[in-house]
Amino acid sequence: MEIADKIFVLIKSGILGFLSSFLPAWLVVLARVLLSITAIAIFGPVTMMYLTWLERKVVARIQNRYGPNRVGKFGLLQPIADGIKMLTKEDIVPEAADKPTHFLAPVTVVIPALLIFSVIPFGRGMVAVDLNVGILFFLAVSTLTTITIFMGSWGSRNKFSLLGGMRAVAQMISYEIPMVLSVVPVILATGSLSTVAMVEAQTGGKWFFFTPWGFFGAVVFFLCGVAEVNRTPFDLPEGESEIIAGFHTEYSGMKFALFYMAEFMNAFAVSGITVTLFLGGWHGPFLPSWLWFLIKCYALIFIMIWFRGTLPRFRVDQLMGFAWKFLVPFTLFNIFVGALWVMFPAPKNLYISLGAEIVSLVIVCLASRKDAPKKRNYVYAS
């Protein structure tokens, strides 16, 4: 049990101990960094490959189909077949495209996705860099995706790409704000910006998810995360019924696959950060800590896929209205509720913050009732 919990830490220290027996000290330091980078660089793409498989399987089951089941047992080799297909496809660059930008966009879009992994605590002592501003780093780096997506859309010189890029920028900037605001109560309660400290603060089943502000904060953060990674129902930047494929219309082959890789790795990273912030990180009984983290992460990813299998796409005005008229005021109230929770002593703060949360929810709902979509009457359907 102890061994299983620390197996990756032990492997790393074992390799470093072996290397330090014959390498100079500065090379061992370099090796320590490279080991973490290698682990993440392998884990990220492999996760992405199997997330595509999982997504296709789950969506297929939701639609009463089997999904991929021909390549390997249960279609488990399907991602590899897809990868070979993507690598051997012709790479087409539009003649009018801004070629350096067009080339650099899919290359750089993967970088922020991989960088986020460095501050996620995968298990006890399993974080690549324990930054003291970890969550700030995540918020800053995840925003970088906007720039690369806009690079790709602008560099393609295609109207649909540009429309998709514009939508992506508008949507991601709008959803960044409630996302940041919903993190603030966690920082208040923890008193630190480090992701490791946030997990430590939730020891012993005291997940922030079970507090009034944490519950709504987790829901808002997760929804904003789904919007950040452009997944259904927030996939307006690549809405295929309106603008072909949005920002990656003009990409083919491996460049197209890189956009997808970034999207899936971002989806995993957002799930991981949600787990870290609100769902107790790697804490959990009986099983090894990293396994608990992965279980929680995949549960959230399942919810993302479930969203995709169920919900149609938002309209642009609904999307923007939801972010600015509902989520932003609600998260502002949520910060206040979090502050109440921190201020009052233990038994009293639950009632006070729960009451404040309900009151604020009612206020925000009533205030935004005017903008909520009306119930439709289908004249010919009945």
Next chain:
Amino acid sequence: MFGFGVLKGMSVTLWNFVLSYVYPKKGMVTVQYPEERKKVEERFRNFPFLVYDGTPDNIRCVACDICAKECPPKCIYIIPEKDEQGRIQKKPATFDIDYAICMNCGICEDVCPFDAIYMDHDYELSEYDRLEDLMYRKEDLLKPAEHFAKIRPNDFARVEAARAAKAGRKGRGAVTSQASSPAKSSAQPQAPSSQVPPGAPSQPS
């Protein structure tokens, strides 16, 4: 209340997801094609075959050319057999159907007065060459009457009853009494198999 429709929809999809695992008979619609096939209905039709009784020499077709003339896309090509003196025999020497042209209408089956050509259930007829491979010769088209009985038992019973009645009348020498009714084509497919079928059609002159 806004938002409950979303939860309702999500419960529906989750129920479908769960059902596909716990009760796949109801929760799945996929037929895993090469391993399992959908059951074909009896009146399903795809591409004709020629019927023989017993041995392949004993072919029912008499090379009367009615099917070739009635065929809308003209995909049937028949040459009758000739003996040493050059007299035409009641047997086809060549009987070709081009599957590239055939539109699976089943008119050949309807017009045939000798119950010699029937529509088959075989639908996996893809080939690599569109000229030679899709041209079905007489040898490829011949199938025993038992095959017909197997794939279309009701139609087989009806046809056999009609043939027996006709043979009986022939024995009494009352073949020509029937009015010329080429209506076998239109009347019979609708007739239930229990009904007594209309009499044998007149021989082509």
